Amino acid sequence: MDTILQLLLNGLAVGCIYGLVALGFVLIYKATELVNFAQGDLLMLGAFTCYMFVVWYGLGYWAAFALAIAIVALFGAALDATVLRRVIGQPQFAVVMLTIGLGAIFRSFASITWGSEIYTLPTPFSARATRLGGVTVSHEYVSIIVGTVVLCAALYAFFTYTRVGVAMQAASQNQLAAYYMGIPVKRMFSLIWAISAGVAAIAGVLLAPVSLIDINLGFIGLKAFAAAVLGGFGSIPGALVGGLTIGLIELFAGAYLPHGVKDVAAYVVLLVVLAVRPQGIFGAVGRKKV
Amino acid sequence: MRFLFKTSYAQELGLFRDNVQRNWYVALFAALLVLPRVVPDYVGDISLVFIYGLCGLSLMVLAGYTGLISLGHAAFLGIGAYAHVFFAHDLQLPWIVSVALACVITAAAGVLVGLPALRMTGVYLTIATLAFALIIQEIFSRWDRVTGGLKGKPVDKPVLFGFSFASELAFYFLCLAVLIGALWLTANLLRAPTGRAWVAIRDSEIAAQSMGVNVAVYKTMAFAYSAALMGVAGALFAHKISFLAPDIFSVLLSIQLLLMVVVGGLGSLHGALYGAVFVAILPVLISQARDAVPAWHGLDRFVKQPGLEPGLFGLILVLFILFEPLGIYGRWMKVKLYFAMFPLYKRATFKRQKAYMRSERLR
Numbered sequence: 001m002d003t004i005l006q007l008l009l010n011g012l013a014v015g016c017i018y019g020l021v022a023l024g025f026v027l028i029y030k031a032t033e034l035v036n037f038a039q040g041d042l043l044m045l046g047a048f049t050c051y052m053f054v055v056w057y058g059l060g061y062w063a064a065f066a067l068a069i070a071i072v073a074l075f076g077a078a079l080d081a082t083v084l085r086r087v088i089g090q091p092q093f094a095v096v097m098l099t100i101g102l103g104a105i106f107r108s109f110a111s112i113t114w115g116s117e118i119y120t121l122p123t124p125f126s127a128r129a130t131r132l133g134g135v136t137v138s139h140e141y142v143s144i145i146v147g148t149v150v151l152c153a154a155l156y157a158f159f160t161y162t163r164v165g166v167a168m169q170a171a172s173q174n175q176l177a178a179y180y181m182g183i184p185v186k187r188m189f190s191l192i193w194a195i196s197a198g199v200a201a202i203a204g205v206l207l208a209p210v211s212l213i214d215i216n217l218g219f220i221g222l223k224a225f226a227a228a229v230l231g232g233f234g235s236i237p238g239a240l241v242g243g244l245t246i247g248l249i250e251l252f253a254g255a256y257l258p259h260g261v262k263d264v265a266a267y268v269v270l271l272v273v274l275a276v277r278p279q280g281i282f283g284a285v286g287r288k289k290v
Numbered sequence: 291m292r293f294l295f296k297t298s299y300a301q302e303l304g305l306f307r308d309n310v311q312r313n314w315y316v317a318l319f320a321a322l323l324v325l326p327r328v329v330p331d332y333v334g335d336i337s338l339v340f341i342y343g344l345c346g347l348s349l350m351v352l353a354g355y356t357g358l359i360s361l362g363h364a365a366f367l368g369i370g371a372y373a374h375v376f377f378a379h380d381l382q383l384p385w386i387v388s389v390a391l392a393c394v395i396t397a398a399a400g401v402l403v404g405l406p407a408l409r410m411t412g413v414y415l416t417i418a419t420l421a422f423a424l425i426i427q428e429i430f431s432r433w434d435r436v437t438g439g440l441k442g443k444p445v446d447k448p449v450l451f452g453f454s455f456a457s458e459l460a461f462y463f464l465c466l467a468v469l470i471g472a473l474w475l476t477a478n479l480l481r482a483p484t485g486r487a488w489v490a491i492r493d494s495e496i497a498a499q500s501m502g503v504n505v506a507v508y509k510t511m512a513f514a515y516s517a518a519l520m521g522v523a524g525a526l527f528a529h530k531i532s533f534l535a536p537d538i539f540s541v542l543l544s545i546q547l548l549l550m551v552v553v554g555g556l557g558s559l560h561g562a563l564y565g566a567v568f569v570a571i572l573p574v575l576i577s578q579a580r581d582a583v584p585a586w587h588g589l590d591r592f593v594k595q596p597g598l599e600p601g602l603f604g605l606i607l608v609l610f611i612l613f614e615p616l617g618i619y620g621r622w623m624k625v626k627l628y629f630a631m632f633p634l635y636k637r638a639t640f641k642r643q644k645a646y647m648r649s650e651r652l653r
Binding site (some may be wrong): 083087092093101103105108226 | 595
């Protein structure tokens with residue numbers, strides 16, 4: 001029983017990270033129909049930026065956290081304004097290749113700036129744990145879960161109650177109509193990219209104490225794809241539920257199934273979902289009318 | 291400017307546009323025959339270009355002509371390579387039989403991926419092939435009995451009908467022959483109803499369906515054919531690198547293959563070959579350019595960092611997508627048209643239409 005609870009906790013924490021990265025995919029996809037294959041690399045940049053401020057410049061953890069989010073978010077907005085806006089309306093393929101190329105550039109940049117070694121980020125939660133009954137609750141995992149919940153609440157409030165949030169929803173539902181209503185659609189898109197990159201940075205910093213920081217941290221994005229697809233690519237709650245599901249499946253597969261299944265469990269789930277229910281759990285079903 | 295005056299329908303369907311074009315190809319073939327004599331040191335590298343060309347051809351059929359983007363082609367290459375080595379070494383089958391079996395197996399794998407792919411569109415398919423490739427890579431490293439697992443598997447030189455292709459030169463001609471065969475087959479398929487159906491599916495799936503194209507059959511066929519070509523390429527690739535390990539067939543290789551068709555120019559067979567040459571030559575050019583960089587403010591140390599090269603690949607990809615979506619082939623067409631129409635070149639001929647957001651969402 002304790003083992004199951006322990007796995008449940010760890011799986012939820014890992015799932016939260018997948019969920020956050022998937023959330024980044026979904027935000028951008030909902031708004032601009034671009035699929036950002038570089039989302040995982042933005043996460044990596046976030047983790048490295050935070051590491052740089054904490055270890056190189058000796059800033060406090062929270063200040064570094066905030067700076068990392070701000071920098072990566074700004075970078076995301078700049079990326080949209082300079083590069084990605086040019087490919088809106090181009091075939092999906094162009095976008096996929098473009099973001100893959102950008103991801104390669106980010107990894108290269110990280111390896112030149114910060115080196116290709118493996119780093120640990122010292123945080124207030126590192127290597128501390130509380131025992132609750134038979135379950136070891138490590139503070140790192142708790143920080144991930146709490147961070148995700150707070151972030152989701154904040155995003156929900158932002159999209160429902162603020163003018164900008166509602167304008168963003170409008171822009172992602174129907175660009176032209178939003179434009180007629182006087183919403184600056186381009187600026188909204190840049191803002192969505194900023195939010196998405198910021199979410200990736202948060203995920204990166206939360207993930208950093210659990211998994212070490214190196215330039216290949218971004219490959220977690222591949223598993224987050226499974227989460228996003230499982231939840232239906234255009235659904236925000238779906239992304240989170242998908243992330244949690246993938247995290248739990250992965251941890252339980254690692255514990256109870258033969259060696260090696262853990263690494264591919266996410267992809268097997270992804271393939272099964274795509275084959276059986278391509279629109280995902282929360283996706284809307286629709287027929288194209290010609 | 292030269293006009294092509296067609297007098298029969300056979301001309302429309304011919305393999306070559308006119309005699310001039312055919313003569314150019316003959317000249318190219320002759321040049322390739324004597325090439326090993328001219329640059330004997332690079333024979334091995336050129337055969338690698340031929341193998342890349344096969345891979346490019348395979349991906350071009352799928353991505354360039356049918357419009358299905360696969361990020362999992364390294365897996366097909368790997369399946370072909372491992373299957374061939376398993377049949378040729380472990381079971382001691384003749385080379386031709388082994389390659390044919392490898393072909394059949396990769397084609398079957400292609401159908402396996404293609405069938406669920408029928409229900410997906412656009413980016414979902416790309417993600418699905420990516421997942422497939424990652425699973426296959428894990429299988430390569432776990433299935434010790436066939437693949438040799440993480441320890442890897444050595445590969446002998448090919449022996450056909452008792453004749454050994456151990457020398458670089460013989461292997462060069464083997465690769466060339468296979469490439470030409472594949473090109474001929476593909477070019478023929480593309481001017482037959484099959485190819486037309488593929489192009490129709492690429493341009494508009496709904497329109498193709500209404501014109502009576504069985505989308506399911508042709509999409510699966512494209513996957514199977516592309517995978518089978520990849521299987522042949524895999525067999526040759528195994529001989530070329532002479533040692534198989536699971537981490538060769540990674541996502542990065544898939545991306546490199548896709549880079550090849552994008553840089554070469556989507557939707558043309560020429561493009562696949564240009565891309566292959568480009569991908570093979572680029573690392574050589576980069577390393578030579580690195581040595582030439584002067585020691586100015588530590589600039590030489592900066593460019594010699596190992597992490598720079600993937601970034602350069604990424605940068606090239608980004609620049610091509612943004613500024614020359616038709617790739618090298620598209621650029622070549624523009625240059626050709628410029629000279630054909632010499633004083634009257636109109637820049638607007640190739641102007642990209644203003645693109646608005648085209649929704650792929652179902653509403």
